[in-house]
Amino acid sequence: MxxxxxxxxxxxxxxxxxxxxxxxxxxxxxxxxxxxxxxxxxxxxxxxxxxxxxxxxxxxxxxxxxxxxxxxxxxxIDRDANNNRQTIVGILVPDIRSGYAPELARGAGDEAANNKHSIIVCSTDDSFIKADFHTNRLIEHCVGGVIFVPTAAPDEKNHLLLERFTRRNIPVVLADRAISDVEVDFVTTDNFQGAYELTKYLILKGHKKIAILVSTLFTTEKQRLEGYKQALSDYGIPLEPSLVFAKPEPYLEKAYLEYVRAILTHKDKFTAIFAGHDRIAYLFYSVANQMGISIPDDVSIVGYDDLAYTNSYSVTLTTMSQPIYAMGEESMKLIMSRIRGNVSGSRKIVLKSSLVERSSVLPRN
Amino acid sequence: MxxxxxxxxxxxxxxxxxxxxxxxxxxxxxxxxxxxxxxxxxxxxxxxxxxxxxxxxxxxxxxxxxxxxxxxxxxxIDRDANNNRQTIVGILVPDIRSGYAPELARGAGDEAANNKHSIIVCSTDDSFIKADFHTNRLIEHCVGGVIFVPTAAPDEKNHLLLERFTRRNIPVVLADRAISDVEVDFVTTDNFQGAYELTKYLILKGHKKIAILVSTLFTTEKQRLEGYKQALSDYGIPLEPSLVFAKPEPYLEKAYLEYVRAILTHKDKFTAIFAGHDRIAYLFYSVANQMGISIPDDVSIVGYDDLAYTNSYSVTLTTMSQPIYAMGEESMKLIMSRIRGNVSGSRKIVLKSSLVERSSVLPRN
DNA sequence: ATTGTTTAATTGTTTATACAATTATATGAT
DNA sequence: ATCATATAATTGTATAAACAATTAAACAAT
The missing domain is CATH 1.10.10.10 (Winged helix-like DNA-binding domain superfamily/Winged helix DNA-binding domain)
Known part of the structure; x- marks a missing residue:
């Protein structure tokens, strides 16, 4: 030079x-x-x-x-010491109202507060356009880091968003969903293992015909599908393709309501249902009720997530409890360590989920 | 010069x-x-x-x-036009995970995005201490405005928080809950009217012994209690103090679970229940189920709020639907008008709620 | 030991001058 | 009418040369 x-x-x-x-x-x-x-x-x-x-x-x-x-x-000037930096962290979630987003935001928010930081919450609706818009805002606001739940757009697009942060040395943590071929911190749960255990649970309860309804847009649900298949295989149950409902679309209540209805119309083809996540499971409850089908007497069901209201009702769902609050916390901890100057390679944290047995599954035979 | x-x-x-x-x-x-x-x-x-x-x-x-x-x-340079000002608005809610907070945040967030603003979300847990902490952060971050859901602390304390913003010319909108004696923008729904209608609905269904469980910490629930009393009075039903369970504490699942249990133990004393809000109503469902009490066959119930999952289940709640998303939107609109330089006196927006009839109430006689 | 004084290094302020680059506007050519 | 070209106003870049102000550090006086 x-x-x-x-x-x-x-x-x-x-x-x-x-x-x-x-x-x-x-x-x-x-x-x-x-x-x-x-x-x-x-x-x-x-x-x-x-x-x-x-x-x-x-x-x-x-x-x-x-x-x-x-x-x-x-x-x-020692910019670190003179901490001229912003103490705001951005959080990009699909929708702050739904699914695990509120819990994730709270976990991240609490950990941020522990470090005298605040969180800017952005709802992307799983859309690249909206995520891009919020990315502009976050960069303008000079956020110190970003917790990013990838959108439903193709990996290349999510990659693009990611780069806009990393190019500016803004640390990013991917939460929950992965993107292929990126060197970036990542916090998730073992969806393969979780789905494997849930399926195994159903099998051990005597279920052999297990329908599954998942979206295949996200790594999380794809892995759940794989776990489901592996468990069937390990227990010598042949995979029945007509029972696998894998939709390449994001979750939308209206569309999935129809899928649920269609699936329940052929309820004699299976004895149990693996719902891709709890909200799908709720749809099954709702539609089953309309159709006069009883859960778990006619059909057993398991969900995935263990959302806060899973247990608030008279009908309770057996599901895989994901430590979402902890996911938010851990994600924020990784951001904080980057803000403090950590320059190690990309780190991956896989949190443990646990099966919560309630009363949506009845043994067979 | x-x-x-x-x-x-x-x-x-x-x-x-x-x-x-x-x-x-x-x-x-x-x-x-x-x-x-x-x-x-x-x-x-x-x-x-x-x-x-x-x-x-x-x-x-x-x-x-x-x-x-x-x-x-x-x-x-025209600094107003070249908006060099901060474009972040703070939102202080009890808990971003629960109740109407997620919906409120989304409404406010969308309206903020329309104006190229972002939102910092802070969970106060209804505690003055935490709210005070977040107030410091928001002031540090030079937010352009604040949407504030008052805490469970006494009015004087909430007043203190409010002043810290107004002293710095940071516009504040109170959302949902009021504080006495303040000149500040306020967005809410008519809780008195809503409760009056709900109670009237129960009365017209033939219910005369209606228990009510509310918190009396917040203006909203206090007004619901007043609406309940007024309806009884207007329809010539004497107020039965032993059926009024007004708790001077914020909502906490554990504590309220006990109240619910205690109330249901004397289920022969009433035919219907007015739950202060939907989450309380869910507790009634949950406990009733455990105790072998059927809703609505044994007891009718109404809630208040119409939270997103109110209708996701086989058991559906008749409740007063609050336009929470709109409340978030309107609050943010008020903030934006202040940021743009509006200096009019304090404005009050009262949004309309509407009764959503589902199947948690059975007619009597 | 503390206080005051000097010294020298370095940045801070100011002037004077010159030419370069940019561009709205006017002018001229087609 | 449109396009190219020149003009002039203004900011932008660069140099050379002083002197002023500040202050760490060395030195001196009390």
Whole structure:
């Protein structure tokens, strides 16, 4: 990185010097609290007038990279120590109203509060466009980090969003859902294992014909489907394709209501249902009730998530309890460690889910 | 305000000029988008060198007061138009996970997004201490406004929080719950009217012995209790104090579970229950189920709120549907109008609730 | 030991001058 | 009418040369 000023470049000479200095700082050649050469020294080295070197330095002072002290010289500011940084973390979830988003936001929010940080909550509706909009806002607000639940858009698109943060050195943690081929912190639960256990539970209760309704847009539900298949296979039950309802669409109550209705119309084909997540399970309850089908007497069902209201009703769902609050907490902890300067490679945290047995499954045979 | 530079003052001449210019701008002598004199003109007027006038101008450019345009001159920036202000609004709710908070946050968040603003969500757990903590954060983050659901603390305390914002000219909207004696924007629903209608509905269904379980900490539930009493009175049913369970405590599942249990133990004393809000109603469902009491066959019940999952289950609740999303939207609209400079007196918006009849009430006689 | 004084290094302020770059506007060419 | 070109106003860049102000550090006086 030689310091050569091109007198004939169209780029102003003060700007060439300014850029060179900035590079030295950003690349750590000149470290925080280091003294940079005096105006006079720089003038001699570069062959510029002192006023010109001064202009370069002054600009960097205005930009917050340097402090000047009379008689002592000019020094690189330690931006970490002077914590000039923002203490806000952005959270991109599908919809703050639904699913596990509120619980995740609360876990993240509490952990943020522990570190005197606040959270900006953004609902993406699983749409790339909306996520992109919120990404602009978060960058404008100079957030110190982002917890990102990927959208339903293809990986490339989510990648794009991710890059907009990482390019600006804004740490990102993916929560719950993964994106392929990225080197970024990630907090999730073991959906394969969870689904495996749930399916095994159904099998051990004597169920052999188990229908499953999941979305295949997200890594989480894809893994649940895999866990389901593995369990069937391990217990010698052949996979019945007509019982696998894997929809390449995000969850929308209206659409899934129809799927549920269609599935329940052929309720004689299976004895148990694996719902992709609790909200789908609720749809089954609701439609079953309308159709005069009793859960669990006619059909058994398991869900996934253990949302807060799972147990508030007279009908209670056996489900895989995900530690969503903890997921929010852990995600925020990772962000905080990055904000504090941690530069280790990408970390992955897999939290344990646990089967909560209630009364939506009846033994068979 | 004469422009005189004192050559012998210890204050640098560029700084004298800079200060003079700033005064002219702040006092409106030079208005936004006005052109200020050129460097040369200022140099002539003041007797300074062009480089010196330049330094004064350049500083004001760096401070964001002026823009320079080659060939055209230097202009005063219109800071309102160039919205240099923060575009974040804080939302203080009891708990982002529960009750209507998620829906409120979403309504406010969407309206904020329409105005290119973002929301910082803070969970107070109805505690003054936590609300105070978050208030500090919000002030630090220079939020442009705050939507505040008052805590369970006494009015004086909520007042204190409110003042910390208003003293700094941060507009506040109270959402849902009121505080006495404050001149501040307020968005709510007519809880008295809503409760009156619900009670009337029960009465017209033939119920005469109607138990009520509410918290009396919040204006909302107090008004519901008043509406209940008024309806009884209007329909000539004497108020039976032993059926009024008014608790001066915030809602906590554990505590209220006990109240519900106690109330259901004397289920022969009443034929219907007015639950202070939907979550309380769910407790009644849950406990009734455990105790082998059937809703609505043994006891009828109504709730209040119409939370999203009210209708997801086989058991469906008749309740007063509050337009929570709209409440969030309207609150944010008020904030936005303040941010845009509206200085009218305090405004109050009362949204209409509507009775949603499902199947938790059976007619009597 | 504390206080005052000097010294030298460095940034801060100011002037004077010159030429470069940009661009709205006017002018001229097609 | 449209496009190209020149003009002039203004800010932008650069140099050279002083002197002022601040202050750490060395030194001196009490």
């Amino acid at each position: 030689p310091l050569i000023i091109d007198k004939h470049s169209p780029i102003p000479q003060y700007f060439q010097l300014q850029t060179w200095l900035l590079e030295q700082i950003e690349q750590g050649v000149i470290k925080p609290n280091d003294k940079i050469p005096t105006e006079e020294e720089l003038a001699q080295k570069t062959g510029l007038a002192r006023a010109t070197t001064r202009q370069a330095i002054q600009n960097l002072v205005n930009m917050g990279y340097l402090v000047r002290k009379r008689r002592l010289g000019t020094f690189v | 004469p422009l005189i530079i004192d050559k012998h003052s210890p204050i640098p001449q560029y700084f004298q000029l800079q200060t003079w210019l700033l005064e002219q701008i702040e006092q409106g002598v030079i208005k936004p988008n006005d052109k200020i004199p050129t460097e040369e003109e200022l140099a002539q007027k003041t007797g300074l060198a062009r480089a010196t006038t330049r330094q004064a101008i350049q500083n004001l450019v760096n401070m964001g007061y002026l823009v320079r345009k080659r060939r055209l001159g230097t202009f005063v």
